[in-house]
Amino acid sequence: MRFRKIRYADGVVTLELEDQPSADQEEQRVITSKERPRKAFLHALDALGLPALTVCELPLYFVDELTVRAVSISYDEQGNRGVVVTSLRRLKNLSTPLVLNTPNLSERGADQGKATMPAAMRLALDALEREARLFVEGLREQADLFDETAAPEDDEDLMEHVGAAIGRTMREARRHARGRAAASPTIEAE
Numbered sequence: 001m002r003f004r005k006i007r008y009a010d011g012v013v014t015l016e017l018e019d020q021p022s023a024d025q026e027e028q029r030v031i032t033s034k035e036r037p038r039k040a041f042l043h044a045l046d047a048l049g050l051p052a053l054t055v056c057e058l059p060l061y062f063v064d065e066l067t068v069r070a071v072s073i074s075y076d077e078q079g080n081r082g083v084v085v086t087s088l089r090r091l092k093n094l095s096t097p098l099v100l101n102t103p104n105l106s107e108r109g110a111d112q113g114k115a116t117m118p119a120a121m122r123l124a125l126d127a128l129e130r131e132a133r134l135f136v137e138g139l140r141e142q143a144d145l146f147d148e149t150a151a152p153e154d155d156e157d158l159m160e161h162v163g164a165a166i167g168r169t170m171r172e173a174r175r176h177a178r179g180r181a182a183a184s185p186t187i188e189a190e
Contacts, residue, residue: 084102
């Protein structure tokens with residue numbers, strides 16, 4: 001099962017996925033549900049916000065005003081993922097938000113100067129795809145207390161790794177900002 005789009009907006013989960021039940025058959029499905037996903041699903045989606053800001057060279061404090069809405073996923077011939085993260089940012093003087101789409105970022109190594117997916121984004125995407133699979137399997141926010149097929153209790157460990165990667169991304173962004181500030185007298189360093 002490969003996801004093409006994972007979206008959570010207005011209380012609705014939308015999953016676009018493809019299965020290949022046999023070598024000569026491919027199925028595409030869209031699952032839409034108003035059932036609330038597990039908290040780990042929402043945390044993984046939110047964890048894409050900071051790397052998205054970093055990639056788009058926007059101030060990191062925007063993360064508090066950012067709502068990650070969707071992830072569109074593509075695959076190259078080798079199966080490497082490419083991702084576009086769609087987020088919304090509230091604007092003070094307008095009732096409609098700013099829609100922010102990242103460039104298509106590949107998990108493949110850099111070639112010919114193309115951007116690659118930051119480690120924090122890759123970890124958050126892994127967590128989000130895992131949660132989307134669990135959602136397809138029927139695990140939602142309020143699982144049965146006696147269900148022996150409940151998700152593993154490694155959400156905290158996974159989110160700790162995502163948090164560490166985001167911390168590295170923030171340090172790199174601050175270092176980059178200081179370097180730009182030193183090179184340009186019009187930009188003040190933090």
